[in-house]
Amino acid sequence: MNIKHHLDEATLVSYAAGSMSQAMALVTACHLSMCPQCRERLAHSEAMGGVLLDALPPAEVAEDSLQKLLACIDEESDIEAVLLDRPDINKPHKDHSDKGIPTALGDYIGGSLANVEWKRIVPGVYFHDLPCKSERGGVSRLLRIAPGKAMLPHSHDGNELTLILQGSFSDEIGRFTVGDIADLDSEVEHQPLVDSDVDCICLIATDAPLKFSTLLGKIVQPMTGF
């Protein structure tokens, strides 16, 4: 796999700090499982975070702080669930074929893209929503687009992460093939066009609704939940 498009530094730091939504964390973890380079950068971010914490001056705390913390942990049974929610990026990613999709994604779709039930948006464009929590009306979904088809031009109110699982597309930024991730913020407007001879399948997370710049996009948006 020849990965050319990687995660932004800010995305890696946010993932390391555990401060991103479940939807964004899933896409990030899937790219990390495919990309040794970003795994190494993540390790550096986590090490830097540890150094910064060590460098902070000690703060005074009340004598009963430890008891209060332990009592909170006893009461909050959700804590374990949240910790377990972070996908395991260390399980090896075997290949990029249907059999070798990232483990973190496979857990949501029964282990194979062949199991996915697609909903049609327009001819040649299909989606499948994943049950991941996102923020401010964002989405977590698989998108399947036929060769020669394009997404409607759009920009973002927040961030958008798009990981290529099959096929390829090109947009104003460049060409994206299997394993590449488009890590876009609200500054970017783009229109991905599928340029592979097979359907392009992407895993997408947004943390706010997209902003479509054409009338057709604005008409279709309420029907698709983008």
Ligand SMILES: [Zn+2]
């Ligand atoms: Zn990478």
